[in-house]
Amino acid sequence: MESDAVQNAGRPPLDFAAAAALVSGAKRILVSGHLSPDGDSLGSMIAVQRALSSPERAVVATADPHAFGAPGFLEGAKDILPLRRLKGKRFDLLVSVDCASADRLPPEVRPFAAKLPVLVIDHHITNTHFGTVELIDPAASSAGELVWEFLKRMDAPLDRAAAEALWVAIVTDSGRFAYDSTRPGTMTAAADLLSRGVRTALINDILFCSFKAKSVALKRRAWRSLHIWKNRKVAEVTVTREDFREVRGSKADIEDAVEIPRSVAGNEIALFFYQIPDRTHETRVSIRTRAPWDATALAVRFGGGGHLRAAGCTVKAPLSAAKRQVRAAVAEMMKNRPSPESAKPAPPPQVQDGTEPPQESPGK
Numbered sequence: 001m002e003s004d005a006v007q008n009a010g011r012p013p014l015d016f017a018a019a020a021a022l023v024s025g026a027k028r029i030l031v032s033g034h035l036s037p038d039g040d041s042l043g044s045m046i047a048v049q050r051a052l053s054s055p056e057r058a059v060v061a062t063a064d065p066h067a068f069g070a071p072g073f074l075e076g077a078k079d080i081l082p083l084r085r086l087k088g089k090r091f092d093l094l095v096s097v098d099c100a101s102a103d104r105l106p107p108e109v110r111p112f113a114a115k116l117p118v119l120v121i122d123h124h125i126t127n128t129h130f131g132t133v134e135l136i137d138p139a140a141s142s143a144g145e146l147v148w149e150f151l152k153r154m155d156a157p158l159d160r161a162a163a164e165a166l167w168v169a170i171v172t173d174s175g176r177f178a179y180d181s182t183r184p185g186t187m188t189a190a191a192d193l194l195s196r197g198v199r200t201a202l203i204n205d206i207l208f209c210s211f212k213a214k215s216v217a218l219k220r221r222a223w224r225s226l227h228i229w230k231n232r233k234v235a236e237v238t239v240t241r242e243d244f245r246e247v248r249g250s251k252a253d254i255e256d257a258v259e260i261p262r263s264v265a266g267n268e269i270a271l272f273f274y275q276i277p278d279r280t281h282e283t284r285v286s287i288r289t290r291a292p293w294d295a296t297a298l299a300v301r302f303g304g305g306g307h308l309r310a311a312g313c314t315v316k317a318p319l320s321a322a323k324r325q326v327r328a329a330v331a332e333m334m335k336n337r338p339s340p341e342s343a344k345p346a347p348p349p350q351v352q353d354g355t356e357p358p359q360e361s362p363g364k
């Protein structure tokens, strides 16, 4: 693609040829996203699985089907191999999409990451570089945008189901083309996907405009838990293990809960605390920030990571203790407000499109 300079100005060079060579030499490929896959993870996985499968090459994508949430409607989701059926299977390459580190892969996939060559396709700024070959661009809207470019360069066939999977990856992670991470290259990918028959209005309805009863019930509980402090600059919601149990739901049913505290006028830091039902001694936290605050600065204090304005972490403490720790960290961070100048990441010299690092769902 000759127009890279305009499409994705200022990004680091990515070695697509090395990535293609790794894939071309493989006969049995395993594809995985991060634990509890979001739309970007799931969509990227499905697209890689469909586009790289051929009579000469078996490609298996794996995840926990119970964790799909709304993106589980995708046609390719039915071909995902449940994690528990991975045991004993053999592969010669692992493709990791939208996953920032080997320990964010599902536990069943980690042994493969340890012994196989790994192609990493990711956009997390906190990526730990666990790949043999890596296509990592923290300025990309989504892993899906990078997967699209890679598959195009490989001349891999993209049918409508693969195109819709990448569409879901991009629209979920870019906030429907709204976040700063939306760049000209995002729209180029999206335009190509539309030309392959993506049903955009239908998908928008499924993902963003209709909610199952348990999602509505969890959202109601999240709203009820809304707590606003620091002169409205910080807001948080909480969903407890009991909430999930009572509505028989999971995190996948309330993926966007952090938008509730984020929607409070004047909000600068939004937090979503939730418990993973069978892990009583840890608390997950989704973090969203507005300038000048760096979401990853908060997340890394608790061993997490993500993006400049969207990050996540797992606090090794029960809910109330975790809240105390995170609130203390927020209060401490906000003691020193960075000046607008130092808060802005220095743009590379020839950037013309105003591209800024991505803003996206955590963890993930």
Ligand SMILES: [Mn+2]
Pocket (backbone or CB within 6 Å): 040, 041, 098, 123, 142, 143, 173, 360, 361, 364
């Ligand atoms: Mn992502």
